[in-house]
Amino acid sequence: MKKSLLVFPGQGSQVVGMGKTVYDQFSIARQIFEEVGDVLNVPLKKIILEGPQDQLNLTENTQPALMCVSAAFLKVMESEFGFNVSDHTYVAGHSLGEYTALYAAGVINLAQAAQLLKKRGQAMQEAVPVGRGKMIAVLGLTMEEAESVVAIVQHELPNKVCALANDNSPGQYVLSGHAQAIDLAMQVAKDKGAKRCLPLPVSAPFHSPLMEPAALTMQEAIKSEDFANPTVPVLCNVTARSESNPEQLKKNLIDQVCGRVRWTETVQFAAADGIERSIEIGAGKVLTGLIRRIEPEIETESINDMETLVGFFNKKIEE
Numbered sequence: 001m002k003k004s005l006l007v008f009p010g011q012g013s014q015v016v017g018m019g020k021t022v023y024d025q026f027s028i029a030r031q032i033f034e035e036v037g038d039v040l041n042v043p044l045k046k047i048i049l050e051g052p053q054d055q056l057n058l059t060e061n062t063q064p065a066l067m068c069v070s071a072a073f074l075k076v077m078e079s080e081f082g083f084n085v086s087d088h089t090y091v092a093g094h095s096l097g098e099y100t101a102l103y104a105a106g107v108i109n110l111a112q113a114a115q116l117l118k119k120r121g122q123a124m125q126e127a128v129p130v131g132r133g134k135m136i137a138v139l140g141l142t143m144e145e146a147e148s149v150v151a152i153v154q155h156e157l158p159n160k161v162c163a164l165a166n167d168n169s170p171g172q173y174v175l176s177g178h179a180q181a182i183d184l185a186m187q188v189a190k191d192k193g194a195k196r197c198l199p200l201p202v203s204a205p206f207h208s209p210l211m212e213p214a215a216l217t218m219q220e221a222i223k224s225e226d227f228a229n230p231t232v233p234v235l236c237n238v239t240a241r242s243e244s245n246p247e248q249l250k251k252n253l254i255d256q257v258c259g260r261v262r263w264t265e266t267v268q269f270a271a272a273d274g275i276e277r278s279i280e281i282g283a284g285k286v287l288t289g290l291i292r293r294i295e296p297e298i299e300t301e302s303i304n305d306m307e308t309l310v311g312f313f314n315k316k317i318e319e
Contacts, residue, residue, distance in 0.1 A: 002277045013283040014065060017048075069283050077281070092234065097287075102230070123257075128211075170264060227250055270295075
């Protein structure tokens with residue numbers, strides 16, 4: 001059997017109607033949607049399936065919603081098709097997706113994942129007033145060039161924050177910080193030859209030192225939770241390494257709020273350990289695209305609707 005990595009999407013993959021096909025088809029999926037909504041006391045099912053998009057895009061809704069959809073697919077895969085997470089080598093998720101990965105590996109249950117993500121979304125939103133912070137995707141620079149953009153901005157505006165928030169794939173980086181600093185970073189990046197600089201439709205400067213109040217909130221929330229040993233090791237965003245110790249998994253989640261999402265290094269770590277296949281479970285296929293760019297040798301699959309779900313298991317039968 002091929003060594004494989006299960007991955008779970010983060011913010012930016014959300015779209016109204018995600019998961020509708022499995023929701024309509026399987027009662028176990030409907031149970032997941034209902035349970036997450038009940039735990040949070042929010043009409044999350046309606047927001048996910050009917051929108052409006054701006055309601056779904058609110059960080060405190062987006063984070064549990066994306067986890068909910070991934071969890072629904074995963075439960076259907078397990079109960080209807082005999083899928084077993086522990087047959088795989090690692091789990092990983094992008095930013096909030098790390099909580100989904102912990103759920104998949106049995107570290108936390110569905111209610112814990114939903115409550116922690118809602119709290120995380122609220123805390124991140126409240127950490128910086130709307131309009132004070134910004135994030136941009138910078139395309140076409142090397143890591144060294146992206147880091148030099150940050151250094152130049154910090155030199156020019158020493159009282160403002162500019163941080164490298166996401167290393168998504170070679171040539172795709174996300175900068176986060178004060179709006180004024182990120183506006184300057186956009187200009188500096190273009191001067192350095194960036195192909196494009198795209199403002200991201202987010203409401204706060206995630207994965208930057210400005211999230212420190214949110215990190216403190218999450219530290220309080222996470223330390224009182226029971227984390228079990230994972231059934232498979234988790235590749236963590238802030239270390240880009242494998243982890244199975246529950247206390248260290250907690251620390252990595254806290255550090256992740258302000259820390260960099262080291263996705264390129266995470267995928268490279270997996271490849272160096274012989275991972276041959278990645279399976280993205282949940283909304284969209286953003287991570288599948290990133291993995292193809294980082295390690296083209298890894299065979300990729302994404303399961304995000306009925307067609308891809310059934311196709312995945314039909315292929316397994318043929319194999």
